[in-house]
Amino acid sequence: MASTKTPEQHIAVFGESGSGKTVLLSALYGAAQEPEFTERNLYRIVADDFKQGAKLHKNYLGMRENSRTPLANRFNNETYSFTLKLKENNGQNHPSIPFNALRLVWHDYPGEWLSHGADSEEEAETRLKTFNNLIQSDVALILVDSSRLLDDDDDIERYLKSLLGNLKSTLLSLQDELLHDGKKLVRFPRIWMFALTKCDLLPDYDAYRFRDLLIGKVAGEIADLRQILSGFVTGNEALSVGEDFVLTSSAKFESGHIDLGDRVGINLVLPLASALPMQRHLRWANARVLPGKVAKELLNGVGLIAAAVQLVQHRFPNRIASLFNHVQPQAMAHVANMADEGLEKLQKKAIQKKDFISAIIAGFQLELSQAESDKVLLRSPR
Numbered sequence: 292m293a294s295t296k297t298p299e300q301h302i303a304v305f306g307e308s309g310s311g312k313t314v315l316l317s318a319l320y321g322a323a324q325e326p327e328f329t330e331r332n333l334y335r336i337v338a339d340d341f342k343q344g345a346k347l348h349k350n351y352l353g354m355r356e357n358s359r360t361p362l363a364n365r366f367n368n369e370t371y372s373f374t375l376k377l378k379e380n381n382g383q384n385h386p387s388i389p390f391n392a393l394r395l396v397w398h399d400y401p402g403e404w405l406s407h408g409a410d411s412e413e414e415a416e417t418r419l420k421t422f423n424n425l426i427q428s429d430v431a432l433i434l435v436d437s438s439r440l441l442d443d444d445d446d447i448e449r450y451l452k453s454l455l456g457n458l459k460s461t462l463l464s465l466q467d468e469l470l471h472d473g474k475k476l477v478r479f480p481r482i483w484m485f486a487l488t489k490c491d492l493l494p495d496y497d498a499y500r501f502r503d504l505l506i507g508k509v510a511g512e513i514a515d516l517r518q519i520l521s522g523f524v525t526g527n528e529a530l531s532v533g534e535d536f537v538l539t540s541s542a543k544f545e546s547g548h549i550d551l552g553d554r555v556g557i558n559l560v561l562p563l564a565s566a567l568p569m570q571r572h573l574r575w576a577n578a579r580v581l582p583g584k585v586a587k588e589l590l591n592g593v594g595l596i597a598a599a600v601q602l603v604q605h606r607f608p609n610r611i612a613s614l615f616n617h618v619q620p621q622a623m624a625h626v627a628n629m630a631d632e633g634l635e636k637l638q639k640k641a642i643q644k645k646d647f648i649s650a651i652i653a654g655f656q657l658e659l660s661q662a663e664s665d666k667v668l669l670r671s672p673r
């Protein structure tokens with residue numbers, strides 16, 4: 292039966308003050324308002340709150356026109372919600388297709404919350420609320436700031452250790468409050484990947500070199516982080532910590548000039564938040580790493596993963612009787628692991644059927660695969 296609930300995906304970005312969170316969000320939203328974006332993509336990104344959309348767009352234009360960057364989020368925390376809407380959808384979609392839009396939620400918060408905690412009781416409450424929202428995501432991005440990797444080797448190592456140290460102590464300090472009654476969570480980011488921000492400052496880096504740097508300098512700290520995260524989730528075999536790597540640059544910043552046309556990896560944020568976990572969860576379900584109950588919850592959840600069921604429909608139209616109760620992980624894993632050619636066909640079919648979500652998810656998978664060929668992304672083989 293058709294449901295009207297729009298699947299909602301949160302994006303969890305863990306980045307210290309100055310690591311590029313607000314600029315990244317503004318570049319992502321602002322670029323989506325350019326005519327080239329609408330020409331190239333099947334969808335538009337619409338801010339659910341007009342005022343917020345205008346603010347981000349203004350940030351973007353300030354950078355584009357006056358090379359002026361947005362202010363740091365001192366004491367300022369805001370949640371942005373966007374809807375991806377089909378460009379040429381006049382409200383019509385196939386009656387058997389339950390969704391015709393996707394919602395994405397991004398929490399922008401002061402990076403100081405990761406390094407110094409909160410300053411007042413009120414701020415502590417807001418911080419806890421934000422973290423509670425962040426852990427609704429399927430993927431967490433840990434931002435590594437390129438501008439901190441320009442120093443000598445010892446400084447780099449100190450920076451990376453302090454970055455991971457702060458993240459670990461933040462998680463530990465909030466653990467009791469995030470786990471209600473000490474109960475481990477089913478829905479929690481199970482993929483913690485590293486994102487190198489401002490990579491325009493490190494033109495010689497690709498995702499492999501970024502990985503090698505992290506493994507070379509902080510492999511032990513990454514293992515500790517995994518240990519801590521295992522304490523949050525049920526079925527902790529189904530956890531990828533520090534196994535995926537991506538490069539991003541919101542613009543090229545050069546002697547006072549900001550070139551927003553020169554971006555890296557910004558187009559990957561939405562695919563990473565949605566298609567990547569979909570593929571990984573299905574793979575885990577198929578390999579039976581996920582305990583039955585967890586698999587069911589993740590695969591039948593309200594998150595974007597539900598869209599996978601829709602995607603499978605195009606491939607196995609007669610095999611899926613009921614959309615949400617009889618998920619067939621094997622069939623879905625097949626779709627999730629499909630080669631580019633199959634995905635392109637699937638995408639075409641979905642467009643013909645006006646199945647917006649399937650077309651977008653297939654497109655997202657294609658984008659991830661392209662980024663991997665370009666060495667901007669390195670995905671865990673597990």
Ligand SMILES: Nc1nc2c(ncn2[C@@H]2O[C@H](COP(=O)(O)OP(=O)(O)OP(=O)(O)O)[C@@H](O)[C@H]2O)c(=O)[nH]1
Binds near residue numbers: 307544
């Ligand atoms: N070279 C380069 N510089 C960047 C890039 N993105 C951001 N910056 C620089 O980094 C500064 C900080 O970026 P923000 O996005 O404000 O950082 P933030 O993570 O939101 O910081 P808080 O709000 O304090 O948590 C910007 O003012 C820019 O000067 C990038 O892609 N490349």
Ligand SMILES: [Mg+2]
Binds near residue numbers: 313362401
């Ligand atoms: Mg900010």
